[in-house]
Amino acid sequence: MSMKNIEIPFIRNMFENIAPRYDLLNRLLSLRQDVYWRRKMVSAIKTPDSGVLLDVACGTGDVALEIIQQKGSGNNVFGIDFSTGMLTLARDKIDTKNASANIHLLAGNAFNLPFRGKTFDAITIAFGIRNINDKLSVMKEFHAGLKTDGMLLVLELATPDRGLFLSIYRFYSKTILPFVGRLFSKNSMAYQYLPSSVANFPDPDNFAATMRLAGFQDVAWEKLTFGIAVLYVGHKKRSRRSRLEP
Ligand SMILES: C[S@@+](CC[C@H](N)C(=O)[O-])C[C@H]1O[C@@H](n2cnc3c(N)ncnc32)[C@H](O)[C@@H]1O
Structure with a gap:
């Protein structure tokens, strides 16, 4: 059995368990910084007016809603997640905000996107990549799903560098x-797992290198809130060979 197959049931069960209290705990534990971090990621998206975007590991739908809020209802956002509990909460929230015409939710796995070809102008993933061991495979999957000139935005928690804040x-x-x-969640394991998953996440230079290895160009990253979160951006460009082709 590959690492991918071992990790998936464990992580999925954990998110199914914490889904009902997920939003509350996010706001509480991050002192609402999570709202600011998502807003910041979405404001960095540069796509055409009627863009097609994908939010992977969409959870309760906050990124998808933020995209429609900032970029307007001319856009179409697909949200995928492998937790049906998270997707149910996302669907309710999206209905309440009258955004269901523009946000389309699907059950799916980041390793194997349920779409064909180069579909998206942008792909986002917020606080999802640290739960995935084989980051390179997933980055390659995202690269394949993007249109040429599309962009990937990854938002992830991190450990601050040094000093008193550390x-x-x-x-x-x-x-x-x-x-x-x-x-609050009655799930002690999940909130012990969270800090260890952050501690095990590669440092920004290393993660940026994985994005480059997957084919992304002009990869850049920015630390947010004293480095507790990092926003990574990468672009899919025409390959050198096809640029030279007539
Ligand atoms: C920490 S939550 C983040 C949710 C949301 N992006 C946000 O900003 O709040 C991580 C989410 O990733 C989902 N997830 C983790 N691994 C996944 C995978 N391999 N494929 C699809 N979803 C995954 C979980 O079910 C969970 O909803």
């Missing part, structure tokens, strides 16, 4: 975060 962050993630998580 000490505060360590105390917070080892003590306060698991305690609050256990209290």
Whole structure:
């Protein structure tokens, strides 16, 4: 059995379990910074007026809604996630905000996107990539799903570099975060897993290198809120060979 197949049931069950309290805990544990981080990622999307966008690991739909809010209802957003609990919450939220005409939700896995060919002007993934061990395969899948000139935006939590803020962050993630998580979600394992998944995530230079290896060009990244989150951007360009072709 490959690593991909081992990790999927464990991660999926965990997200199914925490789905009902996911939004509440996100806002609480990040002191609402999660809202600002998603807003920042969406404001970095550069797509044509009537774009077709994909949000992978869409969870409860916040990124998809932010895209329609910022970019307008001329756009179409597809959201995929492998947790049906998350998708049900996303569907309700999207209906409440009257956005169901522009946001299309599907059950699906990041390793194997349920779309054919070069479909998307932009692909986003927020707080999803750290749950995926084989990041290169997924990045290649995203690259294949983008139109030429399309862009990938990855938002992910990170560990601040050094200094006082690092000490505060360590105390917070080892003590306060698991305690609050256990209290509100009754799932102590998930909120112990969260800090360890952040600690195991590659540093920004390494992750940017994986994006390049998957074929992305002009890869750049920006630290947000003292480096607790990082926004990565990469572009799919025409390959050198086809640029030279007549
Ligand atoms: C931390 S949540 C992030 C949700 C949302 N993007 C947000 O901004 O709040 C991670 C999400 O990724 C989904 N997920 C994790 N691995 C996945 C995979 N391989 N394919 C599809 N969804 C996945 C989980 O079900 C969960 O909804």
